[in-house]
Amino acid sequence: MTLQYQKLVEVYEKIGSTASRLQKQDIIAEFLSEIQQTDPEATYDVTLLLQGKIFPPWSEKEIGISTQLIIKALSKLSGTNTKKLEDKLAQIGDLGELTEDVVANNKQQTFFQIPLSVRKVITTLQRTEEFTGSKSQNKKLNQIIELYTSASSLEAKYITRTITERLRIGVGEGTLVDAIAQAYNINKEVIDRAYMLSNDLGEVARRAMQSEELVKELTITPGKPIKPMLAQLSPGIKDSIEELGNVIAETKYDGIRIQIHHTNNETKLFTRRLENVTEALPEIVEYIDIAMPDVDYIIEGEIIATRDGKPISFQHILQRVKRKHDIDKMRNKVPLKLFTFDILYYEKPIAELPLIERRELLEEVITTTDHVNLSTMCVVNPETYQEAEKLFEWSIETNHEGIMLKNADSPYSPGKRGKNMLKYKPVRETLDCVITGATYGKGKRAKFFGSYQLSLYDPETQTYKTLVHAATGMDDEMLESLTKRMEKLVIQQDELNVKIKPEVILEVAFSEIVESSEYETGYSLRFPAIKSVRDDLRLDEVDTTDKLKQIMQIATKE
């Protein structure tokens, strides 16, 4: 028996009327069990519609019906002008309820109606995506009017909410996963894993209805993007490595994450939000096609924008991804580089292999070029954690964002923000410190001050108090010009160390504030890096020890 849309609408209403997650889960599980008996074919559609979607998440299709078009449809249906409807919408605040209202008062409603089926609703809405060209808006309009005229007012409300992808019934993916597990009596972890790898809850439910074995066979497929594994914040390099054990530490690049799928001789690029950006970044496709063999694969990496070979702000690459025209022009203006760091499929699914094995395979199969690199990395453990610290310093010095610390023995967990992948980066805030001392460098830097003693202003004692020695972040040019300026301000010299009259302000970035008895403030900065000379600031604008404490508080809350 074909499942009526009205049945689903009743379920929406029931779910929406309870705030209890468990009750929502029960209602869905019961409904899924019921349709398993009455109309098993509807399971896929129902699972999609319960997520407020008409296409699965991996699909590139989009419904493409705007609020304006819905209002136009309602206007045609009711004979009310669009302006009046817009005003009413502003009052009610929900397009779904406005639709319900309009359809309920629609005088032209026919008395005898063929009830709408779930299949009819979803196929009609899916079809609207296929209309292109000049008449497409009209065709879409006719399709939704047709649906509204066959719907009850309550059904119409949910049709609108489905179009706008805002069901407002408070069901998240987690509840659906639990409900599917409950309905078909399969372990939740099995359902969750299949969903993570396939990114297709409808397919998971359809298989779960038949057997657990079929669910277990679900896996990642090149061509269907999966949700990326996400990172938590690391509280400190040493602590995190102690907790994780075997760790791959990698440079964290400041660009956009890209999932590259290759199947049937075709390469596709997806963002972390699973948008297909293949056309916006044609050179990446060219680069990767040279770097990888023509087999089915999924690899992950970060694309960064460069100028003179050096990384530049992430904003530049965003411009590229959003671009629809003049792509060739932009290609020369904003050259791109890809840093690959993971491989999830190579002739077969490998996402569940330990990271270290995936990395080894990636290194084996990829041919690096000027444009396609492997992320810079080192393998460390609690005894060798300092290597990760060095990598961090190097990454910051070379204008990257920080480092990632990844459990070398862990599988890839799509969509999860777990403990197996951590990010460590400098605190976003910087401090404007005054130079109160300096030390001459060694070797080829012997003529210059290689490190600067930086201080903050202490309002209580009205003096400058020392905070840190900073040596990184300066190129030779900056070293030379700063030394020239500083030598004129030397108050006292003791071998290589000099005291300097407070006058020049440096902006310094860092990764953490730590307690320290070595400096007068009682604190110091981990991994300080000089960002700029702040000649635009006056001496009374040097940051204070109070600001330092504020930043510490914010950092601990984050």
Ligand SMILES: Nc1ncnc2c1ncn2[C@@H]1O[C@H](COP(=O)(O)OP(=O)(O)OP(=O)(O)O)[C@@H](O)[C@H]1O
């Ligand atoms: N070597 C790398 N390995 C993994 N991710 C990397 C790497 N280099 C850069 N990244 C980027 O760092 C992100 C990891 O941080 P997270 O998952 O928290 O994303 P986010 O919320 O965008 O945070 P952030 O703003 O810190 O990037 C990845 O999504 C990816 O874009």
